[in-house]
Amino acid sequence: MTKFRITMTSPDDTRRNQETVLEILDGQDANRASSLTWDNHRFTSTDPIYSAAKEYFKERFRKRRYNSRNYRYSEVSFRQNPFQSDFDVSLRIRDLPISVQKEKGRININGHNVTLDTMCGALAKVLVVSLQEENTMKLFSTLNAFLNIPENIHYALENRVPFHFYEGRSRWGDKVEVRLNVRQIGADTFAMEISDGVWGEISTDDLNTFCNTYRHGKKRGNWTNLSPNGLFLKLMQREPSESELRLMIEFLKQNRQGDIVEKRAMRLLDETLEKFKDRVYAKRDEEGIESIYVRGQLYDWQIKRGASASDLQKVRVSVWQPYLVHCYTREGEKIIDENGNHMMVNQQPHWRGPICIDNLATGSSLGDQYVSRIMSTMNDKMLVTLVKTISSYLSGEPDTVRNKELSSQLNRDGNNEM
Numbered sequence: 001m002t003k004f005r006i007t008m009t010s011p012d013d014t015r016r017n018q019e020t021v022l023e024i025l026d027g028q029d030a031n032r033a034s035s036l037t038w039d040n041h042r043f044t045s046t047d048p049i050y051s052a053a054k055e056y057f058k059e060r061f062r063k064r065r066y067n068s069r070n071y072r073y074s075e076v077s078f079r080q081n082p083f084q085s086d087f088d089v090s091l092r093i094r095d096l097p098i099s100v101q102k103e104k105g106r107i108n109i110n111g112h113n114v115t116l117d118t119m120c121g122a123l124a125k126v127l128v129v130s131l132q133e134e135n136t137m138k139l140f141s142t143l144n145a146f147l148n149i150p151e152n153i154h155y156a157l158e159n160r161v162p163f164h165f166y167e168g169r170s171r172w173g174d175k176v177e178v179r180l181n182v183r184q185i186g187a188d189t190f191a192m193e194i195s196d197g198v199w200g201e202i203s204t205d206d207l208n209t210f211c212n213t214y215r216h217g218k219k220r221g222n223w224t225n226l227s228p229n230g231l232f233l234k235l236m237q238r239e240p241s242e243s244e245l246r247l248m249i250e251f252l253k254q255n256r257q258g259d260i261v262e263k264r265a266m267r268l269l270d271e272t273l274e275k276f277k278d279r280v281y282a283k284r285d286e287e288g289i290e291s292i293y294v295r296g297q298l299y300d301w302q303i304k305r306g307a308s309a310s311d312l313q314k315v316r317v318s319v320w321q322p323y324l325v326h327c328y329t330r331e332g333e334k335i336i337d338e339n340g341n342h343m344m345v346n347q348q349p350h351w352r353g354p355i356c357i358d359n360l361a362t363g364s365s366l367g368d369q370y371v372s373r374i375m376s377t378m379n380d381k382m383l384v385t386l387v388k389t390i391s392s393y394l395s396g397e398p399d400t401v402r403n404k405e406l407s408s409q410l411n412r413d414g415n416n417e418m
Contacts, residue, residue, distance in 0.1 A: 002027030008036040008131060011049060011360050013388040018131040024078055025090040048360060053124035094130050096139040112147045122146045152211035153204065156182045162214045165228055178255045192235060195248040200235025228252060265367025272371050280374055281409045292370060293406050296380035298398035300406050302351045303373045314369045318353025320403045322346035324395045349401050352393045
């Protein structure tokens with residue numbers, strides 16, 4: 001039995017190592033260690049932690065060639081013979097037994113026939129959950145939930161499925177990114193809305209491939225580079241008429257991805273401002289919300305629309321704190337305190353920042369980032385322990401330095417705007 005001790009850093013500034021155990025039951029007697037990193041996936045995945053774990057399993061189950069020197073320093077394979085196409089591996093993540101086989105091109109995991117991508121995705125999902133969960137039944141439920149409905153389809157049902165096409169006569173036209181409604185209409189069948197009131201039928205496997213193509217940028221499969229006409233043909237099994245195609249293209253344009261995500265996020269932001277109007281208020285300009293002010297448990301915070309183009313930081317966060325300055329005599333000599341240190345005193349408080357607070361992954365809208373910063377700064381007792389960059393901006397005692405303008409605004413009944 002080969003035992004792997006797998007570690008991954010937590011997705012916060014503490015970078016605390018989280019650990020789980022994976023055992024290959026029919027492997028050699030050995031103890032090994034693996035360290036997974038999600039940093040490389042932050043700009044390419046909506047879930048970097050899951051993507052790092054999935055890549056780990058793909059590398060371990062990958063078939064290798066006899067004549068290649070690329071594997072000299074690569075990870076140990078989970079296959080007994082990594083050069084054969086078929087494999088039969090019995091493994092255990094914590095105390096959850098899992099059996100995976102590949103025979104004559106068909107892959108089976110615990111009785112489910114799946115693709116290699118789905119198999120690695122299911123193992124990755126269980127591995128990530130096992131970093132914080134030891135209960136075997138919860139891990140079993142996680143595995144079954146993923147195998148019954150793949151993660152891609154869960155995402156499509158909750159967030160709409162992404163699709164893109166190019167306006168013009170070639171791929172060099174303007175790229176139009178949209179999101180389409182998906183509904184489950186059977187045990188293995190879904191419906192996708194491709195035009196106003198027009199729903200096309202698609203199977204679970206095809207929808208999973210569709211998501212891999214337009215969500216993850218995969219090039220394999222027969223769903224890649226579809227035009228609106230091609231999408232209509234595949235789902236409806238016939239060519240659209242000229243009027244149907246024109247209506248479909250206009251429908252798709254009205255469902256642009258950026259517009260949908262941002263509108264939903266701004267609705268959430270408005271609801272948040274209304275719900276917490278005793279602790280939050282917004283200042284608006286011609287472009288919308290210019291800045292938001294939050295009364296935290298310990299400090300007062302300012303959240304402003306940022307000029308940065310980075311998806312990880314679309315807003316800037318500052319804290320209301322005094323500056324610490326060194327004391328000197330009129331002659332320019334240092335004033336030393338009773339402990340022998342250069343004396344420092346607080347000046348008048350200002351909005352100090354911007355403080356570097358990044359999102360874990362790209363793809364978050366402006367409204368979502370506003371809401372996430374509001375919720376975290378309201379609970380700043382926890383925030384200052386998780387985000388280490390904040391401590392260098394804090395010089396006053398907690399709950400002693402408050403912004404008078406913020407206090408006056410919050411004292412106005414029913415008002416959440418400045």
